[in-house]
Amino acid sequence: MTEPQLYDLVVVANRLPVDRQTAADGSIVWARSPGGLVTALEPVMAAAEGAWVGWVGAPDTAPEPFDVDGIRLVPVPLSAAEIELYYEGFSNDTLWPLYHDVIAEPSFHREWWDAYTTVNQRFADAAARIxxxxxxxxxxxxxxxxxPRMLREARPDLTIGYFHHIPFPPYGIYAQLPWRRQVVEGLLGADVIGFQRVADAGNFSRAVRRLLGFAAKSPEIRVPDGAGSHRSVVAKAFPISIDVEGYEQLAERPEVQERARQIRAGLGDPDTVFLGVDRLDYTKGIRHRLKAFGELLDEGTLRVGDAVLVQVASPSRERVAAYMQLRDEIELTVGRLNGTHATISHSAIAYLHHGYPREEMVALYLAADVMLVTALRDGMNLVAKEYVACRLRNDGVLVLSEFAGAADELKNALLINPHDIEGLKEAMVTAARxxxxxxxxxxxxxxxxxHDNDVAHWSTTFLDTLRHASHQSSAR
Incomplete structure (x- = not known):
């Protein structure tokens, strides 16, 4: 068996940054998926000759390692049963609702946890090999x-970082997880643990103190090494961002600006275009947004023809029951509001249940007067930052939930509590006027x-902190 090529930087994520496509001749090709994470890491990985470990997105599919745009991709196989138990089950029906303040009820099943452990070990083994x-x-x-812990046990020579892209909940919520101790111990295998918000890092440190009794004084956690000494783990906030320059370049393109004008014309050239862009997820506050908009129409504060709400709700986790129910509720609400308020020439809500390429999204951002980000809980919400990056003329208004991580940085938005429907309505009217x-x-x-905190700054800051932590550890 041929020895695998070894790499100085290895990224491990659930998905590889590629989409599987069928070429005209019937062959399978892999195209890079447009994501901020790969944009941020591409120059770093190229300089370090790095590799990316992840799943290709289809069951029982794991080709040999291959290269796309200069990045070595190392596929990890997942069976259909593992996708159901580890991904749809434990990841998205246990952890996701639990970590988002139990907006939906999490399910706790031992077989899901067993699959999660098995799959995590497979990812760790793949990273350790290369x-x-x-x-x-x-x-x-x-x-x-x-x-992280699995890697540390197999390869104590490694410098290990971990970044948590979603919220980390307060201990009173986190404590519901039957495997709460194992998860915290897993994360403490890293040298640096990154979170979106200062509050998330604080929640994690408190969980460590409550469950393990380790000394934790922000941002350092002292973890016993089993040999009478300890090692230091850094747990702090590194708010993620976007490829600002890439979005600005798209927003400057004449054809994208023309498409924005076409979008407004297609909507009947209203005075105010409200825009919501979300995955169809119960954490995003889409129902609250529709309720507020519907009440403004009912009261006559806003009028169809003068105002329209464009709601892009890209499909998400369509085999999970809570998501199927959410889609039904939202589509019923949209139908009711359009049935009540639409005219022959104007809709109240333009509802779009599919994803769009980045060029079309930028055109939508340019066409919108008001961006509505009404998340009930969100790790960051990059849509808010994308909208801001595209507003080259310094116009437009961002209405932003205080429960999205972006609210920590974007304090000049109109900050709202999405549960306060009257407050949300007032913010929407203020934004329109x-x-x-x-x-x-x-x-x-x-x-x-x-601009000051783009995605390249985020990745550089995290990796610099990781190098510093590693140097301090090796110096002791």
């Missing part, structure tokens, strides 16, 4: 929380913030 001596391994997100001068003042400040 990591060079003293390599850096960066693990991503809640699907792989056991991997905001003078251009105030729009400019707010948007300039928002754009400055997004």
């Amino acid at each position: 990591a060079a001596p003293s390599a850096t391994v960066w693990v991503h997100d809640y699907q792989l929380q056991l991997v 905001m003078p251009r001068r105030e729009q400019t003042t707010r948007m300039r400040a928002l754009r400055r913030r997004v």
